[in-house]
Amino acid sequence: MRRVPPLMPSTHRQPPSAPRRPWRSFACAALLLLAPACRGLGKYTWVDDYQEKPPPVDSAYRIAAGDLLNIRVWNQESLTTQARVREDGRISLLFLDDVEAAGHTPALLSQQIQTRLKDYINHPVVTVALEMARPIKVTMVGEVNRIGPLEIDPGASLLQALAGAGGFTEYAHKDRIFVMRQEEGAAPERIRFRYDDLIHAEGRAPTFRLRPGDVVVVE
Numbered sequence: 001m002r003r004v005p006p007l008m009p010s011t012h013r014q015p016p017s018a019p020r021r022p023w024r025s026f027a028c029a030a031l032l033l034l035a036p037a038c039r040g041l042g043k044y045t046w047v048d049d050y051q052e053k054p055p056p057v058d059s060a061y062r063i064a065a066g067d068l069l070n071i072r073v074w075n076q077e078s079l080t081t082q083a084r085v086r087e088d089g090r091i092s093l094l095f096l097d098d099v100e101a102a103g104h105t106p107a108l109l110s111q112q113i114q115t116r117l118k119d120y121i122n123h124p125v126v127t128v129a130l131e132m133a134r135p136i137k138v139t140m141v142g143e144v145n146r147i148g149p150l151e152i153d154p155g156a157s158l159l160q161a162l163a164g165a166g167g168f169t170e171y172a173h174k175d176r177i178f179v180m181r182q183e184e185g186a187a188p189e190r191i192r193f194r195y196d197d198l199i200h201a202e203g204r205a206p207t208f209r210l211r212p213g214d215v216v217v218v219e
Helices: 023-032 106-117 158-164 195-199
Strands: 068-073 081-084 090-093 097-100 126-132 136-142 148-152 177-181 189-193 215-218
Touching (some): 148 158, 158 177
Parallel strands (some): 136 215
Antiparallel strands (some): 068 126, 090 097, 136 148, 177 189, 177 215
16 A cells, blocks of 8 residues: 655745735725725826816805904904804804804904994994914825824915824835815816925925815825
């Protein structure tokens, strides 16, 4: 009877698998908020070729919770103040207590305050100015150290957002930085950047400004 030699354990080692990066499923989920599906996201526009959409016709600023307002009442220093719009959309002023502010333009709010102050002051003249706008929210995805929602100042640059997310991971491709933007009534756009252009102020990259709802993806 022929003997079958015992099987020897194989000495051949499988190559180590690439490190798993769980952000990819999160990235797809974030991008799905902007597009019906992940397919077709290969198309992009370099920032130097990106055409900003014109602002809407009614571009007057609307006050919102978190805004800091400068309220001046002419010849009434005790009533001149700064007020932060609360989460309920109101501000508190001397004599008037709660005043609805959210959703109004600064000009409309000044008229409303002026009308209500007539019960206490003869011929009040009120001006309302935006001292500091509320932060805007963007979403950071991919090879950055802190992924997820990020609050930044209005008019912040992409470089500032990357710094707010803690910079790149060791796997980041610094020439593959994208901003996903969804304009109202338009298809989502994918805008590509190079990190070197951002830090060396090359082209339009350093002057690009993020908007509420943008998704920043670093591959």
